[in-house]
Amino acid sequence: MDSAGTGGSPHSLSSPGAPTPSASSSAAEASFGNPLAPAPAASRLRAAFLKGRPALITYVMAGYPDRATSLEALRAAARGGADVIELGVPYGDPLADGPVIAEAAAVARAGEGGFGLIHAIQVAEAFIRDPGVDHAPPVVAMTYMNPVMRLGLKETAGRMRAAGIAGVIIPDMPPEAAAPWRQVSQGIDTVFLTAPTSTPDRLAIVTAASSAFIYCVSAVGTTGERESLAAGLSDQVERIRLHTDLPVAVGFGVSTAAQAAQVAAIADGVIVGSAIVKRQADPREVETFVRGLAAAMRG
């Protein structure tokens, strides 16, 4: 099996004998004593929530509709006033994503020479090097677990650090399975997701594991636009706050300026995804749309 080389087993909490991602370096880097060790001290992601107002987090799919346009869309989102950029990595089986993002991923992957995690990190690096604005928003990569396993946990973390990526969101990596990633990802925040179905026990586990902020999935189901916000969203956010002082950002189904303003009134951050990806083929439209979201939230 070739995964032991770089990727290693995803499994180390429950089997101490399982191979760790990198036996040679993990001893120095690893936090075996507390595998859910919290945030890097000087987190750029955390700082994005310290502006005295709710943060706007905008999702852009790397490589969609092509590499150059997705890079322009990132710059457009930054110009429009995004506080954090969430950069999606195209993947073939995106369990947590709805049709808009899944189809964008399919288009990106079908591009010349394929497009995956390595290419997405390159797009992030190009943006971070030349964001086109004075104060570039930090980039958090949203990827599924298997592309990271395939490239190798340590290799992925190394490339992300070199590119200047501030954090990751891996929706199919629960905190219980995150130890091997934590051991190699120093300097990169790992943001975990809560769900409407999370029990108090789960909220405690997820919030303890998360760094920089908590991603509150507002509704059951996959990403994508919804006509109205989930009932009880405010309670949901408050239930999370019982467990953590970290900022709580709300995503899944936030697609209009009015919804963004509603969420901004109850949460520390607003995550908009599918509604941006839908406009991504025209970066000017992205900029206008993001500007409208930011204005509504700050109005």
Added chain:
Amino acid sequence: MSDVLLPSADMAYSTPDAQGFYGPYGGTFVPETVIPALQELATSYQEAIEDVTFLEEFISLLRDYVGRPSPLYRADRLAEASGLGAVYLKREDLNHTGAHKINNTIGQCLLARRMGKKRVIAETGAGQHGVATATTAALLGLECSVFMGVEDIRRQALNVYKMRLLGAEVVPVADGQGTLADAVTAALRHWVERVEDTFYVIGSALGPHPYPQMVRYFQSVIGSEILGQMEEKRIAHADAVVACIGGGSNAIGTFYPFLRDVPAEDRPLLIGAEAAGLGLDTDRHGAALTKGTPGILHGFYSYLLQDDEGNPLEAYSISAGLDYPGVGPEHSYLKDEGLVRYETVTDAEALEAFALLTRVEGIIPAIESSHALALLPRLAAELGPDATVVVTVSGRGDKDMDIVREAGLGG
């Protein structure tokens, strides 16, 4: 033997661990939304199999509704044609609905009802698991939706019709290649949306924990019966026990009691037959264990056919039940540990085995099961003319008539 055997609770071969890992394989890699449901499922499953009332109902349905135990039939003409001393066929094809799938759907649907769920969903490839789920849902009065790829709907029109007759909704899945893997993804996504009132009946020994363990338990009746029937028929020794592998539920159900109850020195060779499709040197096969590398798909870590970027690849087999790019995690563990040997069988070899069993025994097997039967001549060459081999015939071939006719069998 007159009664149905179930695995005992204490297990010497003790996988998985509490987190659902088989060595490094298995686990739970899914969005947070369904994790509470999986934890609830794991608890309910454990309570159910320790509850005599639940087990009695499960056993009585297997006996009186499914028709268990299924026979262990001595196929002498097949043995002779294959050059073996004796061949025994475990006749899962004689179960109600025509395959092993119903052992599992009865267990899971009883559990769904016990958990107060009114609605079940399932994915299906060949349609056998869909029909078994629709059948069991009808029996227990549950609402049922079955996700099925559009390509499989085309290949298995008869089963689609059966499911609808049984009152199930068949949801066409046009994503990807329109086959089994796409149906699993669609069912998982749907489950994420409807997790509060819906029970997902997974059809093979795969998916996030506790599914592989639970499906193994419900299917272990196959291997447990084989062991009891061998004793009853005074078959002192089998040299090999063979089953086909798509996700691997009939195989793990066959092998597990041998792994758990038979000491290694007395244990027959356990051999799984994967689909080599058009050949391992092409990209048209379903041999995850033989040609894949470990990765995550559908919530678990296992051998997987994947590209350089970690995207699942399309699998192919003439049999809709074997064209899955992954494989149940316990099989990955058994491969690495050398406890089970995995071989591959091409479409052409499977068709040849299909034709042989049909002609010499008057038994028309599923093309999936024909992959296991195709190993018999190889085993004769390896083990000699006196060897005894047990083959699990996981299902019957009625559903495959169009495919074998297209392939030119029977003129």
